[in-house]
Amino acid sequence: MTRSYIAFLRAVNVGGRTITMERLRGHFTELGLGDVRSYIQSGNVFFTAEETDRAALTARIEEHLAAALGYRVPVMLRTVDEVAELVAADPFAGIEVTPQLRLCVVFLSEPLPTESVFPIRGPRGDWEIIGAVPGAAFTVVRLRNGRLGGNPAAALPGSYRGHGTSRFFHTVVKILNAARR
Structure with missing residues (x-):
């Protein structure tokens, strides 16, 4: 198949x-x-x-x-x-999008540590992981001076031993639509 x-x-x-x-x-x-x-x-x-x-x-x-x-x-x-299931689950429901806010999906090679408690906030308050499923973490990033403070994949806890790559949620939706064509 x-x-x-x-x-x-x-x-x-x-x-x-x-x-x-x-x-x-x-x-x-x-x-x-x-x-x-x-x-x-x-x-x-x-x-x-x-x-x-x-x-x-x-x-x-x-x-x-x-x-x-x-x-x-x-x-x-x-x-x-x-990816369709992830998009349909709407992991960012209820979050008001503003010009200073970005919604990111961090695709993970391994699940986050089981001891992860959400939200996980960055020390400068510029990001927070609001939740996760085994293959992805959902991160809200606040812009500083109109710019991203770095790669949202860097927001993963220090005990995480896998890899992550981030995409804006709206880009994930576009990627899914393109993949379905």
Whole structure:
């Protein structure tokens, strides 16, 4: 049975690590994945695969990208249906969006520590993790002087040993819509 996946890549086209989406799609195609497409320059790749072992598929993609690019690219792999469930759950319901507020989904490679108690607030009050599910944390970020104070994935507790990559919630909705096309 073929599954439709979305790969959320961390550290793509930031910090001097640049890659064209055409080249990135080529790396996914080299792995024998089907219907490979991408969305915007921040490392969102859609594809189909017969593989159902997510850990093995993630490891295969990460190993291939590391060999091809010369640096590690953590991959948070989700099915299109899982992203649809996340969006439908509306994790930010009841939060009034203002020009100084950003709603972010941090896709996680591992669940947050079980001792996590929400909300988890940043020491400067510029972010808070309001909740989480096993594959994602929901973060509200307050702008300082009109700018993000950093990557919302950095808001993860120090005891967290996995990886995270963040996307604005409205971008996650756009990614889901593009993946469904």
